[in-house]
Amino acid sequence: MKDFDLPMFSYASVSAATNNFSQNNKIGEGGFGPVYKGKLLNGQEIALKKLSKGSGQGFQEFRNEILLIAKLQHRNLVRLLGFCIDKDESILIYEYMPNKSLDFFLFDSNKQEKLDWKMRVHIIEGIAQGILYLHEYSRLRVIHRDLKASNILLDEDLNPKISDFGMARIFGGDDSRTNTKRIVGT
Template identity: 85%
Template sequence: MLEVIVAVLVSSFVLVSGGFLGCFYTRRTKQKEEKKESGEDLLSFDFNSSVEPNGNGTGLRHRNHTDFDLPMFSYASVCAATDNFSPENKLGEGGFGPVYKGKLLNGQEIALKRLSKKSGQGVEEFRNEILLIAKLQHRNLVRLLGCCIDPDESILIYEYMPNKSLDFYLFGSDKEVILDWTTRTRIVEGIAQGLLYLHEYSRVRIIHRDLKASNILLDEEMNPKISDFGMARIFGGNDSRTYTKRIVGTFGYMAPEYALQGLFSIKSDVFSFGVLVLEIVCGKRNTGFYLTDTLNLLGHAWELWVSGRGVELMDPAVGCSPASAALRYINVGLLCVQENPNDRPNMSAVISMLSSTELGTPLPAPKQPAFSTTTAVSLASSVVNNNAGKYSVNDLTVSALQPR
């Protein structure tokens, strides 16, 4: 009798233990699968087959979804793709943090932007960029492929742009390649098309707020793609302008109403675009332009324009270029940087003016640009000095809190 009882107890114990072990194993397996799904292997991911335009062509469809509707990859696979963020794979560094080149098992090259712990930007800008750019599809906007969110890391994964950024060719001390006039006009027109999409044709109206040469990336055919949407803002409904206490951007590209009053609109981007156009034509930065007493490129361009010597603004490195076309681009640039935002054209009008180069259609006469005199520059500089360390006069994006 005792033997029977012992046998029954032992059998029951084995069954119960087996059940517990089975449940534990199943739970662990499920947790591993969930963990794998929330952090895919970047090295073996095929973006060509897993990231496609959705039905209306304005969004993305992905194999695995996250809160941001983007593939999310494990930190271990990101490290493997960049050779543990090797210095040899570092492409550069901006306000967000360093950018690295990565490579997948299928040979596809990618770019990874890693949020620096010392960066003035943070989780808000990181989330803002994902929410905005993941919903955008245009040939002149850089494509966001995925992200990695780790307790100590925030990483964005983009398509790789082999020809770096526009500032490398315009302002580099050792220019390996000189941009010819045809390439420069194609870059200007591509940027204009990208801005037009953001302002008028995307699912939501978007103001970039940090358009500058270092945020224009170039693909293998030197086509431009607008990047870095961490500072961008969405406009709802029929809103045309708004105020902010948080002024962000790069000094030299900021519209006067935004830099001094915190007022921004699509015309703020138009001003930045105008600065870019003049920089592309001239091959020099707007800030630190000491050839005249105006102290910047806008003032220098205006002086040449009103004296009938606008063609002298052309970058000598370009060589021969149609003078009429060059003057037309300078005219458009000056129209975009006029002090009153109401005087500036919208991007639709800009594209129309640029595309009618061969038709000889006369353009409006520009008014004197903002920040084109020593007085205006001194006023802007005083704003910067009163917020020491909050504004940037180079390629770094910065922000400052300002009262209205």
């Protein structure tokens, strides 16, 4: 726990924020598990990723995501607000992104209309800025290893934020290339 520089939420508080993980609050599902929208007592909207027991990911990826994203701060990276560990439950608490993920827009013919070329370039530039930060300018040099449209979240103004750092790895010093030894991600 000392490694995590983030608030730890109680299971009771995250359960209350999501109305006991109600299906009405479920906003998606990924390799990690289901994602729920919630609201804290102070009114802040949040997104909760709950590690599924059937997930191919485990506590190591959960811990990895906390350690990495807690130490990284950039306007094009999703913000991790905290976490919850309770018995068999592992939950990550993020800022809520009202426009879901980039794939929601790219693969829905009705939503594609919102992405004119100016907006597409804006999104591409934001993703590139986030990757440049991870590779060159952050305190930790990070390879994401699972960058795809569903891991690019969009805020209320369609600003992109890179998410899902469970597969990410740190590489050392001045290295500009590294061998991560196994194939992961998509």
